[in-house]
Each structure stands twice: as C-alpha cells, then as structure tokens.
Amino acid sequence: MTRADSQTRSRAPGRQDWSTWPHYNAAAAGFRGYWYPVTWSSHVTGKPTGIRLCGDAIVLVRDRGTVHALHDRCPHRGVPLSLGRREFPGTLSCAYHGWTFDLADGDLVAAITDGPRSPICGKARVATYPVAERLGMVWVYVPIAGEDAPPIDEQLPEELVGTPFVMGGRIDDRTGNWRFACENGYDEGHAKYLHRTSLWRLFKAMPTWNVTRIEQRGRWIYRRQLEQYWEADFPGLGRWTNKRWWKLSPPAAKDGAASNIGNTGAAKKVDPVIAAQDFPGFASVSMPGVLRIAYPGFIHYEFYVPVDADHHRYVGVMVNFLEGAATARFYLKYLGWIRWLFHGQFSGQDAWMVDVTDAPPEKLYRPDVSLTAWRGLAEKDYTAKLAAVENPAAPKNKDA
C-alpha cells in the first residue's frame, strides 16, 4: 500500500462503519486460527485453572511437566472441569461424578461412579487445544475448525526464535474489545496527545504531529515517520507543543521545522540482533494482534488477547537481547522503573481509552492510516488462513 493510497482511503468522506473489513468486523471475540499467550507458565500447576479465550472456556492443567488445555465443560452435565482434579496420571476428573478425561486427547477414559466397565467410556470426549510454552508463558492455539496448529515459531516475532534474550512483562485483564486495544497500540495519532502527561515521558518530549507512511514486510506492517513536527500553530487558536524546558530536546529538531528521522538516527544504539532485522520503522504490528515497538537497545511487545467481545488480556513484554552478566542490568532497569512507568502508568492510559472507545460509528482522520492498514492486514491474513483451512492442499499465500 502506498502512502497516496492510504491517505485517499483515510480521507474518504463519511466512512462510518467497518463493512470494508467483514472478517475483522465479525471478529469481536477474536480471530480463531492463531496462537495466544494466556498466562505465565509458573501459574499453571497440577491444580486446574479456568480461563476464557476467544469466547471459549478452557481449563489449563500441568501434568508431569506438560501443560494441557481442554474445553472447560464436562459433556455430562456442563460442570466446569476446572473444578476437578487429577485422580490418575494423565487425566482430569470432573468434580461432580468423576468423569475422567485423557489430558492428551480429551477422551472419556473412565466414569468412576459407574465402575470399570462403564458403557459411556469411549463415547464422550472434550475438545483439546494445542499448547506451547514460550517467553515464560503458556500459549494456546484456538482452531477454526479442528485443524492442526501450525508451529508456534512461525507466528512468534522472528527475532524471538532461536535468539537468547532476557525479558520482563506484565499480564493484565482489561475491559474493552481486543480490537480497540490493538488499534490503540498501533495508532499513530494518540500517543503524542494522550501520553503527554505520562511519567514515562516526563523528561522526553514527543512531537505534536507526524507525517507517516505504512510499509509492509512479510506478515508485519511498519509505521515509518517521514516527518515530525515538534510545535504547531493552529490558526485562530494558538501554539501547541509537547516540549517543556525540563524535557530532553528532540534530536536535531528546530522549532516548528520538520526533521526527517526515519529510524536511522535512533538506531545507532540498537544492538546487533535488532539491527540485523533491518526494521523499516519504530512500530510494527502483525496478526493476531501483536505490537512490536523497537526501542534502541530493547523491544517492547504487546499481545492483545481476546477474552470475549467485551474483555481482553493485555500481555506486555520487554525483551533485551543480552546474555551473561549484562542481564542483571536489564532486570534492575525493568523492575526499577520500566515495569511501573511503562507497563504500569503509561499503559494504564491506554487501558483507560480502550475501555471508553465506542466504535463504529467512527470518523477517521489522516493519522488513522495506521488503523486502516492494520485492518486491511488482518482481513487479508485471515482470508488466506480460512482458504488454507478449507483447502489444506493449496499452497499458502503468505506474502502481500
């Protein structure tokens, strides 16, 4: 998508609904057919725990080291299996009548209260979900129609596969639709206004407005700032700027003048792993709602995990590509302030807006090119995925 294209689209008069993106419009409870991080690995033990993901009730339980995920509903009388316990290794028994399911395939292998030769055995089952553990978290695949899950490494951000790193993160249950959270994360426009009061930016000015281009590489779209304006005079109203005397001046910025920054200047301090990715922009997003912000020296990720139409789970992760003793410095930095200022107060401002956003109807403006590009990406990616599920033999259309 060229810049001209996207600007034409965002200026289209009267766009009020999401009918341009029918799958996206229908995905209130999330897109099925993707892996989602749902909780910290350390939180999943031998005692079952129930979660909700894309509207599905799911029970997680760890058995001899391996995490299993099953539909959290006993087919007998609808009681949640997360209230049960493991009576035998490799199984989970319903708290009510002791219906016992194989954790690996969900088959009913025993109905304790009907004895060893119960005729119901082998005639009932619960759905299971593919599970993986990455980044210290449990990931669950939500199938579209019972299809096999693709390898999770194909979906993880490429730089997180096979590279050593350290990380810190925060998982919060939040109110509001996951799409508002994702759109907020990738949104080019709001940061400079909403977050102007954040402690995270207390000593660092933000521009007033930008000229932005969206570029796609593989399954990611990147937001490239072509021009940044640190001050602006609004006719008949007055001057507006984020700059304060106590805030760090922007690099090479002259008042009211444009500075072409791309990410070349800021990329100086980027470590080798990141540089190797050759990111064309600071912020990028991919399906099913993964935000990547490449700061100099570390990368911040946000995963917007759909719980149901009105709730999502915010998973924020800060990653540093370090090894050995240097990792101690990262943990100090993360626990000392990143966790509280960035994953806390800064991200809390986003949560506030996501909670009160109410669209469609909506009326888009020029910086919403980032939103419409993301919706277009989601629409195309999911359409291809649907085709692949319906016709597994056909070659995948992976590129845009």
Add this chain to the structure above:
Amino acid sequence: MTRADSQTRSRAPGRQDWSTWPHYNAAAAGFRGYWYPVTWSSHVTGKPTGIRLCGDAIVLVRDRGTVHALHDRCPHRGVPLSLGRREFPGTLSCAYHGWTFDLADGDLVAAITDGPRSPICGKARVATYPVAERLGMVWVYVPIAGEDAPPIDEQLPEELVGTPFVMGGRIDDRTGNWRFACENGYDEGHAKYLHRTSLWRLFKAMPTWNVTRIEQRGRWIYRRQLEQYWEADFPGLGRWTNKRWWKLSPPAAKDGAASNIGNTGAAKKVDPVIAAQDFPGFASVSMPGVLRIAYPGFIHYEFYVPVDADHHRYVGVMVNFLEGAATARFYLKYLGWIRWLFHGQFSGQDAWMVDVTDAPPEKLYRPDVSLTAWRGLAEKDYTAKLAAVENPAAPKNKDA
C-alpha cells in the same frame, strides 16, 4: 375539563394502559423540546463534566464564564468529550487524539495530532445544546429536531421571572421513571396516606379524603380541593383518621364533616407576589414535569428531570419572595428544618414509592383525576409543540 368529565374518565372501567396518551406513553426517556435544570451552576467549572438528560450523553463545561453543552461523544472514536480538557480558549479537546471542538457551535476546529492543516477540520462536528442559567442552576434545552430553543423565561414559572426571591434546594439522582415521579408529585391521593408518618407533618393533621376539581389556567392545571374530610367510617372496617391529639386541628373542621376550603382560608398569610397570581389551587403542574406547591408565604417547586427510562433527577426548590434582611430568616428556616424534613425525609417517602411503582397495567380511582388531567395536559402541550416544530410559520396554539 369539568369535574363531571374527569370523574367519568377516572371511573372508566378497565382502563389499564396509557394508549389514551400516545406521546406520553412514548416519552419514557422524557419529552424533547423543553428546558431542564440539570445541576447547580457552581458545579459547572472549567473542568468538563458529563451528564445524561433524556437519554442523551451531554458534556457541560464553563469557558470564560459561559456554560456550554455538547454531545458527549467524539465523532472520531466515540470517546466521551467529558474526559477531555480545554487546550485553547473557547474549545474542548478530546483526551484521546486532541480533536478540538468549538464550544459555541461544536465544529471541529483542530485535530492537534494531525497538525494545523489537517484535512479533517471543518468536516466533523458535535451537536450543541442551548444552555441558560436560572435559579442558581444550569438549564439545558433538548431539541426535538435541531430547532432553535424558545426563550427559557417562557417556560419558567411566571412568578420566577423578573421578581426578586430567595431560595434553597436539593438535587438528587433517583431510580424510577420521571413520569412516576411527576405523577406522584401531582397525585392528589397519596399524600394523606403515605406521608401520614412524615416528620414534616408531625404536628399537622392531614385529611382522610378530599373532593377535588382540576382547573386549567394557561399552561398550568390546578388542583382545587372542594371538600375535605378529616375522618371517615369505612363500613364493616372501622374509623380512620390522620388526626392525633398532638397534631394541630384543621381550620374550622368538624369531625366527619366537610369543610369547603378552596385556598381562601389558608391564603390569608400569602405574600403580595403570590396573591397577585391568584392561584386557583394549592398544587399545580405544567410541562415538562414542573410541580408548584403554593404554601402560605413561599412556593415549593419540583422538577422531574428525565435521565433515561429508569432514572430521573429530582430538583426540589423552595422559594420565598423576599428582599433585604428578611432573607436571613428564610435561610435559617430552610437550612434549619425545611431541607431535612421536607426536601429530605418527606420527599424520600415519595422517592421510595416512585422506585417501586410499576405501571401500566394500572387501575385508576377517583382521586386519579389529577393524574389523568396531567397526562392530558402533557399530551396536548407536546402535540402543539410538535406541530410548531414541523411547521414553524403557523401560529402557536397556546391555550386550552
């Protein structure tokens, strides 16, 4: 409407629904096309505040002395404008992306995060509402279809326009439909039974039952008590009265006998302003739900402000037509006991009933002539208003 008429109507067997008054029946969220008091003037400052009125979300903000009211929803992404702030004089900016609206006409005059030449400017707006300040309160006009507001003084009780007075009041958010609140306020029947235990009436007896006539003058209908009975013998059940040895005896009342009081006896102490109005009755009501109780020496008003179908705002005001040093005595009296006994406990008994009233279906009795007359007034008044909005050139039919 004559007394015979109204009694025939109220005796109509089997009246169960409100189909006789179709506009009234449809006005669950209030009648549009009227001014409503919404909050104390002192509560509206430079910091925006959100209210709900007739189901509309409205943001109020004071700018250089003047109160403005706008639809409380940014057209961009649906975020309430009441979360925003005034970045420039005469404007309100949305907290999310800095969309900035002119307070006077609602036009989008700047989108801060898209720079001074943002193409969206002039292409979006939010609805504004006419605002006035009277009686120390902010009043908002809710239009039917974007029409101009009539002068508020045409709607205010006549005696409050151009006359000096002092007042005290109370604003409470209450549960229940505004029509139940208004009907309760004007209801002839309940006071003598429901309020028999109120502290406000601790030393003053109330009659057991009355004969009442409803008379219309201009846009008000008045409740005239033709006969009052202080005791009654119910066949087969027993005697019932509100009289107690410690309560003040009614003027010139003989046990079980009727006393024609009109308001001539009680009007002796009425001050000149009130007397000049020549009220034909103690209690009167007008659209859009304004109750006026003319006590000797002061007038009590209740405004039943529709919030949504299930909530209303009770605005109770006590007015005394005094000037100079005498006003101190009023404030002493109001803050000393009127506020707590009348606007508090007495009115709280009404709030209790309004909350549990559940009609239609209903079955009306003779004293409900006050209810049906009020509904008839509302129906006629609003019908005329609708006609005037649809055909502004036609002369107004103001009289009944």
Add this chain to the structure above:
Amino acid sequence: MTRADSQTRSRAPGRQDWSTWPHYNAAAAGFRGYWYPVTWSSHVTGKPTGIRLCGDAIVLVRDRGTVHALHDRCPHRGVPLSLGRREFPGTLSCAYHGWTFDLADGDLVAAITDGPRSPICGKARVATYPVAERLGMVWVYVPIAGEDAPPIDEQLPEELVGTPFVMGGRIDDRTGNWRFACENGYDEGHAKYLHRTSLWRLFKAMPTWNVTRIEQRGRWIYRRQLEQYWEADFPGLGRWTNKRWWKLSPPAAKDGAASNIGNTGAAKKVDPVIAAQDFPGFASVSMPGVLRIAYPGFIHYEFYVPVDADHHRYVGVMVNFLEGAATARFYLKYLGWIRWLFHGQFSGQDAWMVDVTDAPPEKLYRPDVSLTAWRGLAEKDYTAKLAAVENPAAPKNKDA
C-alpha cells in the same frame, strides 16, 4: 419401568436435550398446581413479608393467627403490597394510597384516600393463594388456572400425616434452577464422588459404584441399590476407592466384590413407623420435587422450591418419629452435628454443583437412570394434573 427399559433409555446415543419431557422442559420456573413450603411459620407475623414462588410475587401476612397469601402487587399502581400494613383487622392496605384488600378473598374493600363511598370498592381485587401450615412451615399452593387446591395432606409424604414426630431443618436461598437441585438430590451417581471429602462421611466409607434399579410405588419412585462395589480397578489408570483405614468398613463387603444390600441389613434399626412403610429403597422422590432419604432411625427430606428460573429455595428437614423424653436426644443430635455437617457442609457441596450445572445439552450415563426416571415421573404426574384441571369431572389417574 423395568431396569432393562431404563438402561436402554440412558444408553440412547446422543440424547442431548429434554424434548422427551416437554412439560418438564418448560417448567423452568417450577410446576404450578402443587403445594410448596416457603418459610418458617415463626417468620410470618403481622408485618407483611414478600416472597417469590414459581416466578409469582407473593405477600404473606398473619392476621389473628391465620396466614394469608396474596399476589404482591397493588392493581392500582403496581406497588408491592408487602410494603403496606394492616389498617383494619382482616385486611391489608397498600403503602401508597391506602387501597385496602380483604385478606380472605383479595377484594378491594376500601380505598382510604377516596373515602367510605369510593366507587372503586368491589371493582378491584388481587389474587389469593391457598395457605397451610405443616412441619412448622408455611405452605403455599400455586394454582395452574385458579382451581381449588387439593388437600395438602394428599401431597405431604404419607408418614408425616397423622404421626407424631420431632424435626430439625434448614431453609437456604440458593442460586441455580430448581430442577438441577432436584436432579442432584435424587442423582445416584454423584454422592460417592462429590461427597467423598465431606465431614458427614469422614468416618464412613462410600462405595465406588453401584448397580441401581428404580421402582415406582404410588407417587414415589425408589432407588434400590442391587449391587455395591467398594473398590474398582480402572484399566490402564489404576485402583480407586473411598475406603480409608479410619473409615468404618461397609457391612459384609469384600474388597472388589459385590454386596447385595437392598435395605434389608440397614433396616434393622428402623423404627416401627418407617418399617411399616416398607420402603423398597433408601432414596425416593415425588412431585413437585420432594426427596426422601430413609436413614435407619430417621428420615431426611429435601424440598426444592422454585423461586424463578435461576433461583430456588432449599428446604432440608430431618424427622424422627419419636415422642416424649426421647425427643431431647434427637434435638441434641440435630443441633450438635446433623445441622452443621449434613444440612451445612454436605449440602453445601450439592449447592456448589447445582450452581454450576449447565444443561441441556447433556450426555447421560448409566447411573442417570435415576434422573430420567424422575423426569418421567414428573412428566406423567403433571400431565395427569393438567387433565384434571381442564376436566375436573373426570376420575383422577393417580397410579402409574
């Protein structure tokens, strides 16, 4: 119904809904046409109290010793009569306008605020419900279509009519549909698994699984345990038993072997009244949701009283057929531990499951013969009742 029949039915593949039992399926808010215990007699005084039963709002009030039940809604304006008071003997007056209803027939006998000759009198009424007092509780009959109530003694468990006894009991408001509560109570399967951890069973083992036959006698169906198995080896999983070294061994049970117990062994200690009933089984159930568990020496009853589709009232009663000084021992036992362990913690486990049960869809297994037999009983009993109400002259079909 024979055992073969019921097992065939419960093994029917794919039974997922309740369409086999249409009346039962429709009875979410309870079956009308039966007596229900609603509260302790001592809780109904001269001050009206509102309850909900089968979805109906009902006001209970005691007048000169007799309890009356009326529809809890004044026909005038829909205000609950339970907010009112008795102004005259034998009547209840609405709190709002003093509409006064005869407690015996619900007729409007006075409208206080309209005087003694109010034309509304005799033109309005509220529905009344038949009331009885038994077992220290108030019972209310909920009619299908205004029909007369049958004598309550025809519906009470036979052994409670005309026999001296002592009792203790507990009434709890609980979440969940009354049918889940009743099915849980009569359910053959869950007790041995769900209640394995109950304190009530701390020193007494329960079998692992049973072979059960359902037998009908009159209006009750009985659950007869033909075989009991105290241990079981589940192929590929392991052994499972409720037996512990500190628990009382089952009578005449050999490990892994079946013991035919019927109720002959346990019946040794049964007192003469119970023995005379010649119960063919330990647990029995009858309409409209009455569970009877015949322990040696006493009987436990549970009444699952429908409040609305999502709530029920649990009425648990323990009865001992004693007279004279021996009753002291029962009260000591009941208040000392039965109340806390059985009517408290044990029954609380049931309440937990009833709250989370979510069916249909469901998938039944062999022990659910008790559920399907109960549903069949309910369907047949209610069908006969409906026919009797529609054609009162026809002879009742009381037997199965």
